Amino acid sequence: MKNTNKLKLILFILISVLIILLGFIGVYTKQGNSYKNIFKDYKLSSDIKGSTVIEFDVDGSVNTKYYDEDGKEVKKEDIKDEDLEKYKTEETPVNSEDVLTTENFEKTVKILKRRLKFLQADQYRIDLDKTSGKIVLVIDDDYMEDIENLIALEGRLKLIDSNTGDVILDYTDFESADANYVSLDEGYSTYLNLKLNKSGLEKIKDIDKYKVSKVTTEKSEDNKEDTTSVTAPKFKLMFDTDQICEMEYENNLLLTGKTLRITTKNKITSTSTVNSQLNVLSVVSSLATYGKLPVVYKLSAEEFVKADILEYGNYIAGAAIIICALIICYLIIKYKINGVLAALGFVDSIALTLFLIRVVGVVISLNALTAFVAIIILNALLTINLLKEILNKDKDFKEVLKTAYLKIIDLSVIIVIMIIVFAFASMSAISSVGLILFWGFVSSLLGNLIFTVPMLYTFNN
Numbered sequence: 001m002k003n004t005n006k007l008k009l010i011l012f013i014l015i016s017v018l019i020i021l022l023g024f025i026g027v028y029t030k031q032g033n034s035y036k037n038i039f040k041d042y043k044l045s046s047d048i049k050g051s052t053v054i055e056f057d058v059d060g061s062v063n064t065k066y067y068d069e070d071g072k073e074v075k076k077e078d079i080k081d082e083d084l085e086k087y088k089t090e091e092t093p094v095n096s097e098d099v100l101t102t103e104n105f106e107k108t109v110k111i112l113k114r115r116l117k118f119l120q121a122d123q124y125r126i127d128l129d130k131t132s133g134k135i136v137l138v139i140d141d142d143y144m145e146d147i148e149n150l151i152a153l154e155g156r157l158k159l160i161d162s163n164t165g166d167v168i169l170d171y172t173d174f175e176s177a178d179a180n181y182v183s184l185d186e187g188y189s190t191y192l193n194l195k196l197n198k199s200g201l202e203k204i205k206d207i208d209k210y211k212v213s214k215v216t217t218e219k220s221e222d223n224k225e226d227t228t229s230v231t232a233p234k235f236k237l238m239f240d241t242d243q244i245c246e247m248e249y250e251n252n253l254l255l256t257g258k259t260l261r262i263t264t265k266n267k268i269t270s271t272s273t274v275n276s277q278l279n280v281l282s283v284v285s286s287l288a289t290y291g292k293l294p295v296v297y298k299l300s301a302e303e304f305v306k307a308d309i310l311e312y313g314n315y316i317a318g319a320a321i322i323i324c325a326l327i328i329c330y331l332i333i334k335y336k337i338n339g340v341l342a343a344l345g346f347v348d349s350i351a352l353t354l355f356l357i358r359v360v361g362v363v364i365s366l367n368a369l370t371a372f373v374a375i376i377i378l379n380a381l382l383t384i385n386l387l388k389e390i391l392n393k394d395k396d397f398k399e400v401l402k403t404a405y406l407k408i409i410d411l412s413v414i415i416v417i418m419i420i421v422f423a424f425a426s427m428s429a430i431s432s433v434g435l436i437l438f439w440g441f442v443s444s445l446l447g448n449l450i451f452t453v454p455m456l457y458t459f460n461n
Contacts, residue, residue, distance in 0.1 A: 009458045013341075016348045016451050023351025026358075039358055045365035045432065046123050046140030054148065055301040056135040058100065062091045094296050104294040105133045112137075114290045115150055123363075133295060138305075150287065152299055154240050157288040159262065161210045162234040162246060168207065169260075173200030176289045179281030181274055188268040190277040192237070192244075192285060194260045204255060210235070211249045237262055239284050320372065324350070327380045335387055341459055345452025346383045350376065353443040357436055368432040374415060375440030381408050382448050390456045401453070405445070415441050 026037040066074045066087040079087060109128050112135070116124060124139035139147065157177065159169040174194040181190045196204065214231040235253070237244040245264040252263040264281060268274050327346065331339035353375060357364070385404040392400070415437055423434025 005458050009455060012451065012455045012458060013344065016344050016455070019348050019355070019451070020351045023353070023355040039355075040361065042358055043361055043363045045363050045368075046138075047366040048364065049140070050304060050306045051123075051138050051140045053301075053303045053305055054137045054139065054151075054299065056137070056152070056297040057300040058133040059094045059296040059298045061298075062093050065090045065092070099295055100133060102130045105130055105135075108133075108293050108295050108297070109135065111155070111290050111293055112151055115287060116147070118286050118290070119147055119150065121147060133297075135297065148299065148302075150283070152297065153287060153293075154296055155287045155290065155292045156238075156240055157284065158238045160236045160238055162236050163214055163231075164210070166210070168210065168235065169194070169196075169200055169203060171288065171292045173197060173203055174260075174288075177285035178289075179278055179285045181278060184267075186267045188274045189263055190265045190268065190274060190281060191261050191263045192281050194262065196255075196258050196260055200260075201258065204260060207249075207253065237264060239288070244280070244284060320376075323376060327376075331383070331387070335391075338387060338391065338456060338459065341455040342383050342387045342452055345448055345455060346379060348451040349379045349383075349444050349447030352447045353436075353440045356439040356443060360435075360439065362435045362439065363432045364436070365430070365432045367430060368436045371418075371433045371436040371440065374418075374437060375444060378408060378411055378415065378441070379444040379448070381411065382444055383452055386448055386452055387456065390453070390460065397457070401449070412441070 026039045028035040028037050064076070066076055066079060066084075066089055068074050068087060074087060105128055109126055112126065116139075121139060124137060127136040127138075128134070137151070156171050157174075158167050158171070160167055174196050176195045178193050179190070180193060181188050194200070211233050213233060232248045232250070234246055234248050236246045247263060247266075252266075254261040254263075265273075265277055268277070324347070328343040331343045331346070333339070335342060382404065385407045386400070389400040389404045419434045419438045419441065421434065423431055423438060425431040425434070
């Protein structure tokens with residue numbers, strides 16, 4: 001019986017050490033020429049790891065158009081530098097004076113907030129100068145490049161005829177957009193659905209005038225034979241200056257009620273290509289639904305601001321280690337071998353907390369440090385209570401657990417109330433307090449039950 005208990009105790013100790021290693025260190029595997037932890041990194045909020053400050057100014061530039069002697073517009077790249085003076089120019093401000101209003105500035109901020117929500121960015125702050133229109137975005141996110149690219153987009157979705165360049169439908173002609181796909185015998189087709197408004201429905205009635213094939217006749221070199229070619233009419237779907245697709249009219253524009261289905265790609269046989277197309281269309285449809293920015297902005301400055309807490313990070317970590325070390329020393333000095341096993345269970349519960357918040361992806365904020373303190377205190381009290389009750393030979397197993405857990409009922413009720421108050425907050429910097437309390441509370445109750453109790457019972461038997 002003694003040998004069996006020794007083996008059980010050794011097994012419990014080995015499992016406990018394994019949990020500690022997983023919680024505090026992780027598991028590293030070789031990837032290429034380096035080793036990488038298979039568990040994702042801890043998610044830190046901006047008040048711990050710092051934030052990026054991005055400034056957007058109202059675009060004050062002008063668009064210049066060039067015209068020849070006949071009044072025909074000519075592209076600048078087609079004009080030699082020495083001949084520029086021969087062409088008439090027309091300058092148009094990117095932002096006209098009538099759009100530079102406080103109302104449009106505020107509307108721009110509202111649209112930017114919707115875009116940030118779409119990007120699942122919740123740790124940010126937007127400041128607006130209502131006089132100049134300057135926007136300052138303070139944000140903490142791991143995908144800054146995506147945010148910068150999508151925030152700066154004008155968000156103008158247009159349907160254009162390829163032959164004439166006429167705008168068939170503009171951003172003012174639909175209420176919302178969504179992306180989807182359909183499976184056919186020849187493969188997949190991706191498309192964009194536009195829910196047209198009154199003006200859009202009126203414009204789409206004239207779509208037939210663009211569905212005319214372009215016939216071109218050319219004479220051969222010896223002028224004996226004419227060559228006739230027929231070009232099928234096409235349309236382009238544009239988002240700002242980017243072309244989403246160019247398709248023939250035939251069967252690729254379908255109006256059902258108020259919804260216009262625009263096919264963007266046909267006969268796709270690769271699943272990865274379908275997913276790629278849908279990702280692009282999902283972004284385009286979401287941004288188009290949020291609306292075009294009434295004012296055009298340009299990125300004027302970007303700076304990473306280090307959090308002040310980083311200067312004191314080592315002190316905070318050191319203080320936490322000292323507190324835990326004092327608790328461990330108290331257990332070992334007062335309870336000897338039983339104290340060593342209890343200390344091992346105490347550290348196990350903390351490691352289990354770190355492991356869970358890492359795997360689940362809880363954001364650790366500066367406010368959440370108080371949650372760690374509460375969990376350490378709860379864990380220490382529960383460990384000491386279990387240790388005292390188990391050493392009391394007059395109590396059976398159920399009575400030991402009941403008494404030990406009831407002794408921390410007051411602190412448990414306080415923690416549960418804090419979990420309910422903080423965990424459902426919209427800002428992750430606040431909700432992290434409740435979430436860390438929740439996972440720490442679960443880890444303390446279960447961790448001591450799984451590690452501390454079995455080790456102490458096995459040793460004392």
